[in-house]
Amino acid sequence: MSDPDEGKTGELTLYGRSVSRGVTVGTALCLYGAKRQYYRREIGSEDLDRENGRFSSAVLAAKEQLSEIASADGGDGNQARIFETHILFLEDLSLLRQIETMIHDQRVNAEWAVKTVIDKYVTRYKSLSDRHLQEKYIDLEDVGERILTALGGGGENSYSLDSDTVIIAKELNPSTLIELSRKHPAAVVTESGGWTSHTFILARELELPAVTGIRQLLRSVETGEKIVVDGYGGKVILRPAEDTLEKFRSPEKETAAAGSGSVDPEAALETLDGFQITLRANLDITRDFTAAARSGGKGIGLYRSEFLFNQFRGYPSEDEQYESYLRIAEEANSHGIRIRTFDLSINRVAVGIDGREKNPALGLRGIRLSKRYEAEFRTQVRALLRAASMHSISIVLPMISDCEEVKWARKIVSEEKARLDSEGLEHGDPEIGVMIEVPAAVLSIDRILEEADFVNIGTNDLVQYLLAVDRDNEEVADWFRTVHSSVLKSLRIVLDAARSKEKGALVCGEMAGSPLYVPILLGLGAREFSMNINSLPRVRSLVSKIAVEECEEALEEIELLPDGDERDEGIRRIFQEKWGGLVDFDSLLSFRRR
Numbered sequence: 001m002s003d004p005d006e007g008k009t010g011e012l013t014l015y016g017r018s019v020s021r022g023v024t025v026g027t028a029l030c031l032y033g034a035k036r037q038y039y040r041r042e043i044g045s046e047d048l049d050r051e052n053g054r055f056s057s058a059v060l061a062a063k064e065q066l067s068e069i070a071s072a073d074g075g076d077g078n079q080a081r082i083f084e085t086h087i088l089f090l091e092d093l094s095l096l097r098q099i100e101t102m103i104h105d106q107r108v109n110a111e112w113a114v115k116t117v118i119d120k121y122v123t124r125y126k127s128l129s130d131r132h133l134q135e136k137y138i139d140l141e142d143v144g145e146r147i148l149t150a151l152g153g154g155g156e157n158s159y160s161l162d163s164d165t166v167i168i169a170k171e172l173n174p175s176t177l178i179e180l181s182r183k184h185p186a187a188v189v190t191e192s193g194g195w196t197s198h199t200f201i202l203a204r205e206l207e208l209p210a211v212t213g214i215r216q217l218l219r220s221v222e223t224g225e226k227i228v229v230d231g232y233g234g235k236v237i238l239r240p241a242e243d244t245l246e247k248f249r250s251p252e253k254e255t256a257a258a259g260s261g262s263v264d265p266e267a268a269l270e271t272l273d274g275f276q277i278t279l280r281a282n283l284d285i286t287r288d289f290t291a292a293a294r295s296g297g298k299g300i301g302l303y304r305s306e307f308l309f310n311q312f313r314g315y316p317s318e319d320e321q322y323e324s325y326l327r328i329a330e331e332a333n334s335h336g337i338r339i340r341t342f343d344l345s346i347n348r349v350a351v352g353i354d355g356r357e358k359n360p361a362l363g364l365r366g367i368r369l370s371k372r373y374e375a376e377f378r379t380q381v382r383a384l385l386r387a388a389s390m391h392s393i394s395i396v397l398p399m400i401s402d403c404e405e406v407k408w409a410r411k412i413v414s415e416e417k418a419r420l421d422s423e424g425l426e427h428g429d430p431e432i433g434v435m436i437e438v439p440a441a442v443l444s445i446d447r448i449l450e451e452a453d454f455v456n457i458g459t460n461d462l463v464q465y466l467l468a469v470d471r472d473n474e475e476v477a478d479w480f481r482t483v484h485s486s487v488l489k490s491l492r493i494v495l496d497a498a499r500s501k502e503k504g505a506l507v508c509g510e511m512a513g514s515p516l517y518v519p520i521l522l523g524l525g526a527r528e529f530s531m532n533i534n535s536l537p538r539v540r541s542l543v544s545k546i547a548v549e550e551c552e553e554a555l556e557e558i559e560l561l562p563d564g565d566e567r568d569e570g571i572r573r574i575f576q577e578k579w580g581g582l583v584d585f586d587s588l589l590s591f592r593r594r
Helices: 045-070 078-090 093-106 110-126 136-151 174-181 198-205 242-249 290-294 318-335 367-372 374-387 403-422 439-443 445-451 459-467 474-479 485-500 518-524 533-543 548-558 565-579 585-593
Strands: 012-015 017-020 023-030 165-169 187-190 210-212 226-230 235-238 276-283 300-304 337-340 393-397 432-436 454-458 504-508 528-531
Touching: 017 198, 023 242, 045 078, 045 093, 045 110, 045 136, 078 136, 093 110, 110 136, 165 174, 165 226, 174 198, 187 198, 187 226, 198 210, 198 533, 210 226, 226 242, 276 533, 290 533, 300 318, 300 504, 300 528, 318 337, 318 374, 367 374, 367 403, 374 393, 374 403, 393 403, 403 432, 403 445, 432 439, 432 445, 439 445, 439 459, 439 485, 445 454, 445 485, 454 459, 454 485, 459 485, 485 504, 485 518, 518 533, 518 548, 518 565, 528 533, 548 565
Parallel strands: 023 165, 165 187, 187 210, 276 300, 276 528, 300 337, 337 393, 393 432, 432 454, 454 504, 504 528
Antiparallel strands: 012 235, 017 210, 023 226, 226 235
């Protein structure tokens, strides 16, 4: 949505949804691509032969992949016919020469040339009157994406960013943001994504202002344009006038009422009525634990190991994982670390599959993918066991839906312990826990707890699956109700079951790091939380100033409220009456709804 009275050459305001607070004035850089993300880059004359060589190698790699896939069903089925059509595109000399010519004449990177030429061909196919021929554009787009993926070449993009760069993309992959973060971009703006998507969780941890949900963003923005990103108001301003720039260069900062004051990192955290609460940090390879320790984080409640995975090199080796786990475990020290095994989807692992899963959230991912790729799972288990010989490390299994999956994983762990013993390698005996993030796990929690040593409740996915609302889909964002009655009932079931069996239960996800939800979780019986590093001071301050007893009283009132807007309004009223002097709950609720 934009102001209708603004021309293309003047100031233009685009409205979206805030997903990471902050304000910045910078220069736009547009990224393209779905799996491998890139931008237009000029090539020196001395590098043109190398760039054309990259393209030729990528085409050859793509043909080899397609030939292998085409022959997988015996070479005489629909699969073979589809991919033989794809191979014909890769043998079209006119198409290939146009790409090579563009690289040479315009001196641009191969990715950009592939995108530009493929887009031109796609437009031609879409304009054909013959519907059968028209639909060939889908195959051509698939071939283009395969070439771009092959151009990844197992390495990282050679991103070169200025300090004021604002990343513009249709959708930004977490792995791309990790690469970009090393070049210190200023902000992120995308067409799609949600508050609880991994990309924007990372953006908040990196303190990058971010706005999402702007339709046809890449049609409105050009690389090099001046841009203002308002991560409080959920808007971006293109080609801002001088008076607009002056306004945003000195933005009014958010009041951190609940997060103010110094933190003694060694002090125990208690509520006013004496309940001891443990706060831990969520972590991945973009951050170290130092900042979390300074904010009172007691170890790492969730380490996302999948960020060690490189889509173009594949799974990291056992020694690479071992060294990574050792490094982060040393930082966490005696407080320990819970490492989640690779929570990947088949789309990230298997570049050679035909397109993407129709619904990856319900597809081959998490523990299911580990069972399919058992050898890689065993490699990760060995690395974890070796690292656990020296540090306090626990293993967390993602996407668990029944106790049989836990039994299978325990069997693998036992077998790998025996192998390490036979090889004379030391290993530890880590606890094995599970992520509770699907409704089936909630309903079978008693049996799961017979096999698991502890549970991590992944609130982001749990809300998504309970409400059948894609957390990254802006079209249904209004239906993503974190305090829906079904969510609170599910949390109570899991927390009560863990307490009755004397098993640990840690709450992670966005609920754990928000002052809006922490009182509800305390009322439900949660005593252990894991959150992004930036949330630790604010949550710690709030917890020390409230009592569990009053949280339970507030929860009793909330559970009587109907779902929907009336429940949101009721929570706002209840919380402002009880703790309005500690946190601006009006602001938090408004921010969540944007």
